[in-house]
Amino acid sequence: xxxxxxxxxxxxxxxxxCALRAAARLMxxxxxxxxxxxxxxAGSRDWPQPRLVLGVTGAPGSGKSTITDHLxxxxxxxxxxxxxxxxxxxxxxxxxGGALLGDRVxxxxxxxxxxxxxxxxxxxxxxxxxxxxxRGVVRVMGLIGCDTVIVETVGVGxxxxxxxxxxxxxxxxxxxxxGDSVQMLKAGLLEAADLFVVNKSDREGADLLHQxxxxxxxxxxLARLDLASTPGEPMTCGGPMLTGPQGIVDxxxxxxxxxxxxxxxxPVFRCSAIKHEGVAELMMExxxxxxxxxxxWQNRRKGQTIEEIRLAVLEEVRRRVSDRLxxxxxxxxxxxxxxxxxxxxxxxxxxxxxxxxAAGRGLQSSGC
Amino acid sequence: xxxxxxxRILIGKPGLDGHDRGAKYVAQILRDAGFEVIxxxxxxxxxxxxxxxxxxxxxxxxxxxxxxxxxxxFTRVLELLHDRGADDIVVxxxxxxxxxxxxxxxxxxxxxxxxxGTPARQIVAAIxxxxxxxxxx
Ligand SMILES: Nc1nc2c(ncn2[C@@H]2O[C@H](COP(=O)(O)OP(=O)(O)O)[C@@H](O)[C@H]2O)c(=O)[nH]1
Ligand SMILES: [Mg+2]
Numbered sequence: 001x002x003x004x005x006x007x008x009x010x011x012x013x014x015x016x017x018c019a020l021r022a023a024a025r026l027m028x029x030x031x032x033x034x035x036x037x038x039x040x041x042a043g044s045r046d047w048p049q050p051r052l053v054l055g056v057t058g059a060p061g062s063g064k065s066t067i068t069d070h071l072x073x074x075x076x077x078x079x080x081x082x083x084x085x086x087x088x089x090x091x092x093x094x095x096x097g098g099a100l101l102g103d104r105v106x107x108x109x110x111x112x113x114x115x116x117x118x119x120x121x122x123x124x125x126x127x128x129x130x131x132x133x134x135r136g137v138v139r140v141m142g143l144i145g146c147d148t149v150i151v152e153t154v155g156v157g158x159x160x161x162x163x164x165x166x167x168x169x170x171x172x173x174x175x176x177x178x179g180d181s182v183q184m185l186k187a188g189l190l191e192a193a194d195l196f197v198v199n200k201s202d203r204e205g206a207d208l209l210h211q212x213x214x215x216x217x218x219x220x221x222l223a224r225l226d227l228a229s230t231p232g233e234p235m236t237c238g239g240p241m242l243t244g245p246q247g248i249v250d251x252x253x254x255x256x257x258x259x260x261x262x263x264x265x266x267p268v269f270r271c272s273a274i275k276h277e278g279v280a281e282l283m284m285e286x287x288x289x290x291x292x293x294x295x296x297w298q299n300r301r302k303g304q305t306i307e308e309i310r311l312a313v314l315e316e317v318r319r320r321v322s323d324r325l326x327x328x329x330x331x332x333x334x335x336x337x338x339x340x341x342x343x344x345x346x347x348x349x350x351x352x353x354x355x356x357x358a359a360g361r362g363l364q365s366s367g368c
Numbered sequence: 369x370x371x372x373x374x375x376r377i378l379i380g381k382p383g384l385d386g387h388d389r390g391a392k393y394v395a396q397i398l399r400d401a402g403f404e405v406i407x408x409x410x411x412x413x414x415x416x417x418x419x420x421x422x423x424x425x426x427x428x429x430x431x432x433x434x435x436x437x438x439x440x441x442f443t444r445v446l447e448l449l450h451d452r453g454a455d456d457i458v459v460x461x462x463x464x465x466x467x468x469x470x471x472x473x474x475x476x477x478x479x480x481x482x483x484x485g486t487p488a489r490q491i492v493a494a495i496x497x498x499x500x501x502x503x504x505x
Protein backbone atom coordinates (compact mmCIF):
# COMPACT_ATOMS: atom_id res chain seq x y z
CA UNK A 1 0.00 0.00 0.00
CA UNK A 2 1.06 3.49 -0.75
CA UNK A 3 2.67 5.19 2.25
CA UNK A 4 0.37 8.17 2.18
CA UNK A 5 -2.72 5.97 2.28
CA UNK A 6 -1.23 4.04 5.14
CA UNK A 7 -0.56 7.22 7.11
CA UNK A 8 -4.08 8.51 6.53
CA UNK A 9 -5.55 5.22 7.74
CA UNK A 10 -3.43 5.37 10.87
CA UNK A 11 -4.46 8.98 11.52
CA UNK A 12 -8.13 8.30 10.87
CA UNK A 13 -8.13 5.51 13.44
CA UNK A 14 -6.36 7.61 16.07
CA UNK A 15 -7.99 9.84 18.66
CA UNK A 16 -5.91 12.76 17.50
CA UNK A 17 -7.26 16.08 16.34
CA CYS A 18 -6.43 15.19 12.75
CA ALA A 19 -8.54 12.01 12.73
CA LEU A 20 -11.61 13.53 11.10
CA ARG A 21 -9.55 15.30 8.51
CA ALA A 22 -7.71 12.11 7.66
CA ALA A 23 -10.98 10.20 7.33
CA ALA A 24 -12.36 12.90 5.05
CA ARG A 25 -9.21 12.72 2.92
CA LEU A 26 -9.50 8.97 2.63
CA MET A 27 -13.06 9.43 1.43
CA UNK A 28 -11.80 11.81 -1.26
CA UNK A 29 -9.31 9.23 -2.44
CA UNK A 30 -12.06 6.63 -2.61
CA UNK A 31 -14.40 8.83 -4.63
CA UNK A 32 -11.75 10.31 -6.94
CA UNK A 33 -9.89 7.07 -7.56
CA UNK A 34 -12.46 4.37 -6.96
CA UNK A 35 -10.17 1.77 -8.44
CA UNK A 36 -8.06 2.11 -5.32
CA UNK A 37 -10.76 0.46 -3.26
CA UNK A 38 -8.87 -2.81 -3.55
CA UNK A 39 -5.81 -1.15 -2.04
CA UNK A 40 -7.90 0.23 0.80
CA UNK A 41 -9.54 -3.12 1.42
CA ALA A 42 -6.18 -4.86 1.41
CA GLY A 43 -5.15 -2.71 4.32
CA SER A 44 -8.47 -3.02 6.11
CA ARG A 45 -9.22 -6.65 6.73
CA ASP A 46 -9.41 -6.11 10.44
CA TRP A 47 -11.37 -2.89 10.27
CA PRO A 48 -14.61 -2.66 12.11
CA GLN A 49 -17.61 -2.54 9.81
CA PRO A 50 -20.94 -0.85 10.36
CA ARG A 51 -23.63 -3.16 11.69
CA LEU A 52 -26.16 -1.65 9.33
CA VAL A 53 -25.73 0.08 5.98
CA LEU A 54 -29.13 1.54 5.20
CA GLY A 55 -30.00 2.72 1.69
CA VAL A 56 -32.62 5.47 1.48
CA THR A 57 -33.88 6.07 -2.01
CA GLY A 58 -36.88 7.50 -3.84
CA ALA A 59 -37.90 10.36 -6.10
CA PRO A 60 -36.35 13.81 -5.65
CA GLY A 61 -38.38 15.83 -3.17
CA SER A 62 -40.03 12.85 -1.50
CA GLY A 63 -38.30 13.71 1.77
CA LYS A 64 -35.28 11.41 1.88
CA SER A 65 -32.98 13.98 3.46
CA THR A 66 -35.61 15.02 5.97
CA ILE A 67 -36.22 11.42 6.97
CA THR A 68 -32.49 10.81 7.21
CA ASP A 69 -32.18 13.84 9.48
CA HIS A 70 -34.98 12.63 11.75
CA LEU A 71 -33.71 9.06 11.77
CA UNK A 72 -30.33 10.44 12.78
CA UNK A 73 -31.96 12.33 15.66
CA UNK A 74 -33.79 9.16 16.77
CA UNK A 75 -30.60 7.16 16.50
CA UNK A 76 -28.66 9.62 18.63
CA UNK A 77 -31.41 9.59 21.26
CA UNK A 78 -31.49 5.84 21.41
CA UNK A 79 -27.79 5.16 21.22
CA UNK A 80 -25.96 8.11 22.70
CA UNK A 81 -22.66 6.21 22.59
CA UNK A 82 -22.81 5.08 18.98
CA UNK A 83 -21.62 6.81 15.85
CA UNK A 84 -23.62 7.34 12.71
CA UNK A 85 -22.40 7.97 9.19
CA UNK A 86 -24.47 9.59 6.47
CA UNK A 87 -23.57 9.51 2.77
CA UNK A 88 -25.78 11.82 0.72
CA UNK A 89 -25.65 11.56 -3.06
CA UNK A 90 -26.96 14.25 -5.38
CA UNK A 91 -26.72 14.31 -9.17
CA UNK A 92 -23.96 16.04 -11.10
CA UNK A 93 -24.86 18.32 -13.95
CA UNK A 94 -24.38 16.34 -17.15
CA UNK A 95 -23.32 19.53 -18.92
CA UNK A 96 -20.72 21.06 -16.66
CA GLY A 97 -19.84 18.17 -14.36
CA GLY A 98 -20.52 20.50 -11.46
CA ALA A 99 -22.99 19.70 -8.71
CA LEU A 100 -24.98 21.46 -6.05
CA LEU A 101 -25.02 19.19 -3.05
CA GLY A 102 -27.80 20.39 -0.79
CA ASP A 103 -28.90 17.39 1.24
CA ARG A 104 -27.02 18.74 4.22
CA VAL A 105 -29.28 21.73 4.49
CA UNK A 106 -31.81 19.41 6.14
CA UNK A 107 -29.26 17.84 8.46
CA UNK A 108 -27.40 20.81 9.87
CA UNK A 109 -28.38 20.10 13.46
CA UNK A 110 -25.95 17.16 13.28
CA UNK A 111 -23.10 19.12 11.70
CA UNK A 112 -21.12 19.62 14.89
CA UNK A 113 -22.10 16.38 16.58
CA UNK A 114 -18.89 14.38 17.01
CA UNK A 115 -20.95 11.18 16.73
CA UNK A 116 -22.27 11.98 13.27
CA UNK A 117 -20.14 12.12 10.12
CA UNK A 118 -21.88 13.38 7.00
CA UNK A 119 -20.40 13.19 3.53
CA UNK A 120 -22.01 14.53 0.35
CA UNK A 121 -21.19 12.89 -2.97
CA UNK A 122 -21.91 13.95 -6.52
CA UNK A 123 -23.05 11.18 -8.83
CA UNK A 124 -20.56 12.32 -11.50
CA UNK A 125 -22.70 11.02 -14.30
CA UNK A 126 -21.60 8.09 -16.30
CA UNK A 127 -17.95 8.52 -15.39
CA UNK A 128 -18.79 5.56 -13.26
CA UNK A 129 -17.29 4.38 -10.08
CA UNK A 130 -19.98 5.93 -7.92
CA UNK A 131 -21.03 2.63 -6.48
CA UNK A 132 -17.43 1.66 -5.90
CA UNK A 133 -16.53 5.08 -4.52
CA UNK A 134 -19.51 5.09 -2.20
CA ARG A 135 -18.51 1.67 -0.89
CA GLY A 136 -15.10 3.08 -0.12
CA VAL A 137 -16.67 5.96 1.78
CA VAL A 138 -18.80 3.51 3.77
CA ARG A 139 -15.68 1.47 4.55
CA VAL A 140 -13.95 4.57 5.88
CA MET A 141 -17.01 5.32 8.02
CA GLY A 142 -16.65 1.84 9.44
CA LEU A 143 -13.01 2.57 10.11
CA ILE A 144 -13.83 5.57 12.26
CA GLY A 145 -16.32 3.53 14.24
CA CYS A 146 -19.72 4.22 12.70
CA ASP A 147 -22.24 1.66 13.91
CA THR A 148 -24.76 2.54 11.24
CA VAL A 149 -24.38 4.26 7.88
CA ILE A 150 -27.29 5.79 6.01
CA VAL A 151 -26.79 6.21 2.26
CA GLU A 152 -29.23 8.61 0.60
CA THR A 153 -29.49 8.50 -3.19
CA VAL A 154 -31.98 9.76 -5.72
CA GLY A 155 -33.56 6.64 -7.05
CA VAL A 156 -32.69 7.20 -10.68
CA GLY A 157 -29.77 6.05 -12.73
CA UNK A 158 -28.02 2.75 -12.86
CA UNK A 159 -25.19 3.45 -10.48
CA UNK A 160 -27.53 4.89 -7.88
CA UNK A 161 -29.68 1.82 -7.96
CA UNK A 162 -26.46 -0.15 -7.56
CA UNK A 163 -25.59 1.77 -4.43
CA UNK A 164 -28.96 0.96 -2.96
CA UNK A 165 -28.44 -2.68 -3.81
CA UNK A 166 -25.19 -2.64 -1.92
CA UNK A 167 -26.95 -1.65 1.29
CA UNK A 168 -28.03 -4.20 3.87
CA UNK A 169 -31.52 -2.74 3.85
CA UNK A 170 -33.21 -0.41 1.40
CA UNK A 171 -35.93 2.05 2.35
CA UNK A 172 -37.89 3.43 -0.59
CA UNK A 173 -39.53 6.77 0.17
CA UNK A 174 -42.68 7.88 -1.61
CA UNK A 175 -44.67 11.06 -1.18
CA UNK A 176 -47.94 12.42 -2.50
CA UNK A 177 -47.70 15.13 -5.11
CA UNK A 178 -44.53 13.48 -6.34
CA GLY A 179 -45.85 12.19 -9.63
CA ASP A 180 -42.63 10.28 -10.05
CA SER A 181 -43.17 8.05 -7.05
CA VAL A 182 -45.50 5.52 -8.61
CA GLN A 183 -43.60 5.63 -11.91
CA MET A 184 -40.39 4.81 -10.12
CA LEU A 185 -42.04 1.88 -8.41
CA LYS A 186 -43.06 0.55 -11.78
CA ALA A 187 -39.53 1.06 -13.04
CA GLY A 188 -38.02 -1.34 -10.54
CA LEU A 189 -37.89 0.33 -7.16
CA LEU A 190 -40.74 -1.86 -5.95
CA GLU A 191 -38.48 -4.87 -6.07
CA ALA A 192 -35.53 -3.03 -4.55
CA ALA A 193 -37.30 -2.18 -1.30
CA ASP A 194 -37.02 -3.90 2.05
CA LEU A 195 -39.22 -1.23 3.60
CA PHE A 196 -41.44 1.49 2.22
CA VAL A 197 -42.15 4.89 3.66
CA VAL A 198 -45.13 6.88 2.51
CA ASN A 199 -43.91 10.27 3.64
CA LYS A 200 -45.77 13.58 3.96
CA SER A 201 -48.73 11.83 5.53
CA ASP A 202 -49.76 15.31 6.63
CA ARG A 203 -50.48 16.09 2.99
CA GLU A 204 -53.51 15.42 0.93
CA GLY A 205 -53.06 12.43 -1.30
CA ALA A 206 -51.05 10.43 1.21
CA ASP A 207 -53.94 8.00 1.85
CA LEU A 208 -54.43 7.40 -1.83
CA LEU A 209 -50.74 6.80 -2.40
CA HIS A 210 -50.69 4.46 0.58
CA GLN A 211 -53.54 2.52 -0.95
CA UNK A 212 -51.93 2.40 -4.39
CA UNK A 213 -48.73 1.07 -2.91
CA UNK A 214 -50.52 -1.56 -0.85
CA UNK A 215 -52.46 -2.66 -3.91
CA UNK A 216 -49.27 -3.05 -5.89
CA UNK A 217 -47.71 -5.03 -3.08
CA UNK A 218 -50.84 -7.12 -2.79
CA UNK A 219 -50.77 -7.93 -6.50
CA UNK A 220 -47.15 -8.86 -6.21
CA UNK A 221 -47.86 -10.99 -3.20
CA LEU A 222 -50.70 -12.81 -4.88
CA ALA A 223 -48.57 -13.45 -7.90
CA ARG A 224 -45.98 -14.86 -5.60
CA LEU A 225 -48.48 -17.07 -3.86
CA ASP A 226 -49.73 -18.03 -7.29
CA LEU A 227 -53.21 -17.16 -6.16
CA ALA A 228 -53.79 -14.33 -8.54
CA SER A 229 -56.86 -15.99 -9.97
CA THR A 230 -58.41 -17.01 -6.67
CA PRO A 231 -61.72 -15.21 -6.32
CA GLY A 232 -62.57 -13.42 -3.12
CA GLU A 233 -59.25 -11.71 -2.51
CA PRO A 234 -59.86 -7.98 -2.37
CA MET A 235 -57.99 -6.51 -5.29
CA THR A 236 -59.64 -3.15 -5.67
CA CYS A 237 -58.06 0.02 -4.57
CA GLY A 238 -59.56 -0.57 -1.14
CA GLY A 239 -56.69 -2.99 -0.81
CA PRO A 240 -56.14 -5.17 2.17
CA MET A 241 -55.60 -2.49 4.72
CA LEU A 242 -58.97 -0.86 4.91
CA THR A 243 -60.58 -4.23 4.52
CA GLY A 244 -62.15 -5.99 7.45
CA PRO A 245 -62.27 -9.75 7.94
CA GLN A 246 -65.09 -10.15 5.42
CA GLY A 247 -63.36 -8.10 2.83
CA ILE A 248 -65.61 -5.14 3.42
CA VAL A 249 -64.01 -1.76 3.14
CA ASP A 250 -64.03 0.11 6.41
CA UNK A 251 -63.97 3.75 5.44
CA UNK A 252 -63.36 4.99 8.96
CA UNK A 253 -60.20 3.03 9.58
CA UNK A 254 -57.17 5.21 10.16
CA UNK A 255 -54.23 3.70 8.36
CA UNK A 256 -51.75 2.30 10.82
CA UNK A 257 -48.20 3.61 10.96
CA UNK A 258 -46.94 0.17 10.01
CA UNK A 259 -48.70 -2.20 7.66
CA UNK A 260 -47.26 -5.49 6.47
CA UNK A 261 -49.26 -7.80 4.28
CA UNK A 262 -47.24 -10.79 5.38
CA UNK A 263 -43.77 -11.66 6.54
CA UNK A 264 -42.36 -11.68 3.05
CA UNK A 265 -43.84 -8.42 1.89
CA UNK A 266 -41.92 -5.27 2.79
CA PRO A 267 -43.71 -3.34 5.52
CA VAL A 268 -45.10 0.08 4.68
CA PHE A 269 -44.65 2.98 7.10
CA ARG A 270 -46.62 6.17 7.07
CA CYS A 271 -44.54 9.09 8.18
CA SER A 272 -44.60 12.78 8.37
CA ALA A 273 -40.91 13.40 8.59
CA ILE A 274 -41.21 17.12 9.26
CA LYS A 275 -43.55 16.42 12.16
CA HIS A 276 -41.36 13.53 13.30
CA GLU A 277 -44.36 11.22 13.09
CA GLY A 278 -43.76 7.57 12.33
CA VAL A 279 -39.99 8.02 12.50
CA ALA A 280 -39.59 6.38 15.91
CA GLU A 281 -41.52 3.34 14.66
CA LEU A 282 -39.33 3.16 11.57
CA MET A 283 -36.25 3.37 13.75
CA MET A 284 -37.46 0.53 15.99
CA GLU A 285 -38.10 -1.64 12.95
CA UNK A 286 -34.59 -0.97 11.69
CA UNK A 287 -33.18 -1.78 15.09
CA UNK A 288 -35.09 -5.06 15.25
CA UNK A 289 -33.96 -6.08 11.78
CA UNK A 290 -30.36 -5.20 12.57
CA UNK A 291 -30.37 -7.18 15.80
CA UNK A 292 -31.73 -10.18 13.93
CA UNK A 293 -29.69 -9.99 10.75
CA UNK A 294 -26.40 -8.19 11.43
CA UNK A 295 -24.48 -11.46 11.41
CA UNK A 296 -25.95 -12.54 8.05
CA TRP A 297 -25.09 -9.16 6.63
CA GLN A 298 -21.50 -9.44 7.76
CA ASN A 299 -21.28 -12.74 5.96
CA ARG A 300 -22.91 -11.36 2.86
CA ARG A 301 -20.43 -8.49 2.85
CA LYS A 302 -17.58 -10.95 2.64
CA GLY A 303 -19.02 -12.06 -0.67
CA GLN A 304 -19.45 -8.45 -1.70
CA THR A 305 -15.86 -7.74 -0.80
CA ILE A 306 -14.69 -10.37 -3.22
CA GLU A 307 -16.87 -8.79 -5.88
CA GLU A 308 -15.54 -5.34 -4.99
CA ILE A 309 -11.97 -6.44 -5.40
CA ARG A 310 -12.80 -8.15 -8.67
CA LEU A 311 -14.35 -4.92 -9.93
CA ALA A 312 -11.42 -2.90 -8.66
CA VAL A 313 -9.01 -5.16 -10.53
CA LEU A 314 -11.02 -4.96 -13.74
CA GLU A 315 -11.26 -1.21 -13.44
CA GLU A 316 -7.52 -0.95 -12.90
CA VAL A 317 -6.75 -3.15 -15.89
CA ARG A 318 -9.05 -1.07 -18.04
CA ARG A 319 -7.39 2.12 -16.88
CA ARG A 320 -3.83 0.91 -17.37
CA VAL A 321 -4.56 -0.52 -20.77
CA SER A 322 -6.38 2.55 -22.00
CA ASP A 323 -3.58 4.76 -20.68
CA ARG A 324 -1.03 2.76 -22.60
CA LEU A 325 -3.05 2.68 -25.76
CA UNK A 326 -3.80 6.40 -25.81
CA UNK A 327 -2.47 8.22 -28.89
CA UNK A 328 1.06 9.36 -28.22
CA UNK A 329 1.78 6.62 -25.67
CA UNK A 330 4.09 3.68 -26.14
CA UNK A 331 1.32 1.14 -26.62
CA UNK A 332 -0.19 3.20 -29.37
CA UNK A 333 3.03 3.17 -31.33
CA UNK A 334 3.08 -0.59 -31.01
CA UNK A 335 -0.42 -0.67 -32.37
CA UNK A 336 0.65 1.38 -35.33
CA UNK A 337 3.65 -0.85 -36.00
CA UNK A 338 1.50 -3.92 -35.63
CA UNK A 339 -0.69 -2.93 -38.52
CA UNK A 340 2.43 -3.13 -40.73
CA UNK A 341 3.96 -6.27 -39.26
CA UNK A 342 2.70 -9.76 -39.57
CA UNK A 343 2.13 -10.77 -35.97
CA UNK A 344 -1.09 -12.40 -35.04
CA UNK A 345 -3.80 -10.40 -33.34
CA UNK A 346 -3.83 -12.76 -30.39
CA UNK A 347 -0.09 -12.44 -29.81
CA UNK A 348 -0.31 -8.68 -29.97
CA UNK A 349 -3.21 -8.48 -27.52
CA UNK A 350 -1.39 -10.76 -25.12
CA UNK A 351 1.72 -8.66 -25.23
CA UNK A 352 -0.07 -5.36 -24.77
CA UNK A 353 -2.07 -6.69 -21.88
CA UNK A 354 0.98 -8.12 -20.24
CA UNK A 355 2.88 -4.89 -20.51
CA UNK A 356 0.00 -2.78 -19.32
CA UNK A 357 -0.52 -5.01 -16.32
CA ALA A 358 3.15 -4.83 -15.46
CA ALA A 359 3.24 -1.09 -15.92
CA GLY A 360 2.10 -0.54 -12.36
CA ARG A 361 1.34 2.68 -10.68
CA GLY A 362 4.16 4.52 -12.36
CA LEU A 363 1.89 4.97 -15.34
CA GLN A 364 -0.97 6.66 -13.56
CA SER A 365 -1.93 9.61 -15.66
CA SER A 366 -2.81 11.64 -12.63
CA GLY A 367 -2.92 11.21 -8.93
CA CYS A 368 -1.90 12.88 -5.77
CA UNK B 369 -10.59 10.04 -14.47
CA UNK B 370 -9.50 12.33 -11.68
CA UNK B 371 -7.99 14.84 -14.05
CA UNK B 372 -11.58 15.97 -14.47
CA UNK B 373 -12.30 16.24 -10.77
CA UNK B 374 -12.43 19.82 -9.58
CA UNK B 375 -12.00 20.82 -5.96
CA ARG B 376 -15.07 20.91 -3.76
CA ILE B 377 -16.28 24.17 -2.31
CA LEU B 378 -18.54 24.87 0.67
CA ILE B 379 -20.93 27.78 0.42
CA GLY B 380 -22.55 28.82 3.64
CA LYS B 381 -24.23 31.66 5.31
CA PRO B 382 -23.42 32.42 8.92
CA GLY B 383 -25.22 35.07 10.89
CA LEU B 384 -28.80 35.68 11.79
CA ASP B 385 -30.39 37.24 8.75
CA GLY B 386 -32.32 34.94 6.49
CA HIS B 387 -31.52 36.11 2.97
CA ASP B 388 -29.69 33.51 0.98
CA ARG B 389 -30.11 34.89 -2.53
CA GLY B 390 -26.44 35.86 -2.74
CA ALA B 391 -25.20 32.55 -1.35
CA LYS B 392 -27.39 30.54 -3.70
CA TYR B 393 -26.33 32.65 -6.65
CA VAL B 394 -22.65 32.02 -5.99
CA ALA B 395 -23.34 28.33 -5.37
CA GLN B 396 -25.01 28.10 -8.76
CA ILE B 397 -22.37 29.91 -10.74
CA LEU B 398 -19.71 27.70 -9.18
CA ARG B 399 -21.70 24.60 -10.01
CA ASP B 400 -22.07 25.86 -13.56
CA ALA B 401 -18.31 26.34 -13.66
CA GLY B 402 -17.90 22.65 -12.87
CA PHE B 403 -17.29 22.73 -9.14
CA GLU B 404 -18.97 20.43 -6.67
CA VAL B 405 -20.59 22.81 -4.24
CA ILE B 406 -21.74 21.81 -0.79
CA UNK B 407 -24.47 24.17 0.22
CA UNK B 408 -25.22 24.46 3.93
CA UNK B 409 -28.10 26.91 4.01
CA UNK B 410 -28.65 29.92 6.20
CA UNK B 411 -27.99 30.82 9.84
CA UNK B 412 -25.05 28.50 10.33
CA UNK B 413 -22.64 28.87 13.18
CA UNK B 414 -18.92 29.10 12.43
CA UNK B 415 -18.54 25.72 14.17
CA UNK B 416 -21.09 24.08 11.87
CA UNK B 417 -19.44 25.58 8.84
CA UNK B 418 -15.94 24.50 9.77
CA UNK B 419 -16.98 20.99 10.89
CA UNK B 420 -18.85 20.57 7.62
CA UNK B 421 -15.85 21.79 5.63
CA UNK B 422 -13.61 19.23 7.30
CA UNK B 423 -16.00 16.30 6.82
CA UNK B 424 -16.60 17.23 3.20
CA UNK B 425 -12.90 17.75 2.53
CA UNK B 426 -13.47 20.96 0.65
CA UNK B 427 -10.69 23.08 -0.80
CA UNK B 428 -12.47 26.33 -0.10
CA UNK B 429 -15.16 27.92 2.03
CA UNK B 430 -17.22 30.79 0.69
CA UNK B 431 -19.20 32.80 3.22
CA UNK B 432 -22.01 35.11 2.37
CA UNK B 433 -22.45 37.89 4.88
CA UNK B 434 -25.07 40.57 5.15
CA UNK B 435 -25.40 41.11 8.83
CA UNK B 436 -22.46 43.40 9.48
CA UNK B 437 -20.76 40.97 11.83
CA UNK B 438 -18.30 39.97 9.14
CA UNK B 439 -15.10 40.72 11.03
CA UNK B 440 -16.08 38.61 14.02
CA UNK B 441 -17.43 35.77 11.90
CA PHE B 442 -14.43 35.54 9.61
CA THR B 443 -12.10 35.71 12.60
CA ARG B 444 -13.91 32.83 14.25
CA VAL B 445 -13.98 30.68 11.11
CA LEU B 446 -10.26 31.16 10.51
CA GLU B 447 -9.55 30.41 14.16
CA LEU B 448 -11.56 27.18 14.06
CA LEU B 449 -9.89 26.08 10.84
CA HIS B 450 -6.58 26.57 12.54
CA ASP B 451 -7.71 24.52 15.56
CA ARG B 452 -8.79 21.66 13.31
CA GLY B 453 -5.48 21.64 11.43
CA ALA B 454 -7.26 22.81 8.31
CA ASP B 455 -5.45 26.08 7.62
CA ASP B 456 -4.98 25.09 4.01
CA ILE B 457 -8.68 25.52 3.25
CA VAL B 458 -9.08 28.76 1.31
CA VAL B 459 -11.65 31.19 2.71
CA UNK B 460 -13.43 33.78 0.62
CA UNK B 461 -16.45 35.94 1.20
CA UNK B 462 -19.09 38.08 -0.33
CA UNK B 463 -22.04 40.25 0.50
CA UNK B 464 -22.48 43.70 1.89
CA UNK B 465 -19.01 44.17 3.21
CA UNK B 466 -17.85 47.79 3.43
CA UNK B 467 -14.88 48.33 1.09
CA UNK B 468 -12.87 49.84 3.94
CA UNK B 469 -12.88 46.47 5.73
CA UNK B 470 -11.58 44.49 2.77
CA UNK B 471 -7.86 45.12 3.33
CA UNK B 472 -8.32 44.14 6.96
CA UNK B 473 -10.03 40.88 5.97
CA UNK B 474 -7.30 40.05 3.49
CA UNK B 475 -4.71 40.65 6.16
CA UNK B 476 -6.51 38.18 8.40
CA UNK B 477 -6.23 35.56 5.69
CA UNK B 478 -9.44 35.88 3.69
CA UNK B 479 -8.37 35.18 0.12
CA UNK B 480 -11.01 37.13 -1.81
CA UNK B 481 -13.94 39.38 -1.04
CA UNK B 482 -16.68 39.84 -3.61
CA UNK B 483 -19.01 42.76 -3.32
CA UNK B 484 -22.56 42.68 -4.72
CA GLY B 485 -22.52 43.04 -8.48
CA THR B 486 -19.23 41.26 -9.07
CA PRO B 487 -19.75 39.50 -12.43
CA ALA B 488 -20.02 35.73 -12.29
CA ARG B 489 -17.05 35.27 -14.61
CA GLN B 490 -14.85 37.33 -12.33
CA ILE B 491 -15.87 35.32 -9.27
CA VAL B 492 -15.11 32.02 -11.01
CA ALA B 493 -11.77 33.28 -12.34
CA ALA B 494 -10.70 34.52 -8.92
CA ILE B 495 -11.61 31.23 -7.26
CA UNK B 496 -9.93 29.19 -9.98
CA UNK B 497 -6.87 31.27 -9.28
CA UNK B 498 -6.98 30.72 -5.52
CA UNK B 499 -7.26 26.98 -6.03
CA UNK B 500 -4.68 26.69 -8.75
CA UNK B 501 -2.21 24.95 -6.53
CA UNK B 502 -4.66 22.88 -4.62
CA UNK B 503 -4.15 19.20 -5.27
CA UNK B 504 -7.29 17.15 -5.55
CA UNK B 505 -6.77 13.68 -4.24
N1 LIG C 1 -45.50 18.45 4.24
C1 LIG C 1 -44.37 17.74 4.38
N2 LIG C 1 -43.25 18.16 3.75
C2 LIG C 1 -42.12 17.41 3.90
C3 LIG C 1 -42.10 16.24 4.69
N3 LIG C 1 -40.86 15.71 4.62
C4 LIG C 1 -40.14 16.53 3.83
N4 LIG C 1 -40.90 17.57 3.40
C5 LIG C 1 -40.48 18.68 2.54
O1 LIG C 1 -40.26 18.20 1.23
C6 LIG C 1 -39.19 18.92 0.61
C7 LIG C 1 -38.14 17.96 0.07
O2 LIG C 1 -37.55 17.29 1.19
P1 LIG C 1 -36.11 16.60 1.10
O3 LIG C 1 -35.91 15.92 2.40
O4 LIG C 1 -35.10 17.58 0.67
O5 LIG C 1 -36.38 15.56 -0.08
P2 LIG C 1 -35.33 14.65 -0.90
O6 LIG C 1 -35.08 15.34 -2.19
O7 LIG C 1 -36.05 13.35 -1.11
O8 LIG C 1 -34.12 14.49 -0.06
C8 LIG C 1 -38.67 19.86 1.65
O9 LIG C 1 -39.23 21.12 1.44
C9 LIG C 1 -39.15 19.27 2.96
O10 LIG C 1 -39.32 20.22 3.97
C10 LIG C 1 -43.31 15.84 5.36
O11 LIG C 1 -43.40 14.85 6.06
N5 LIG C 1 -44.40 16.63 5.15
MG1 LIG D 1 -32.10 14.86 -0.51
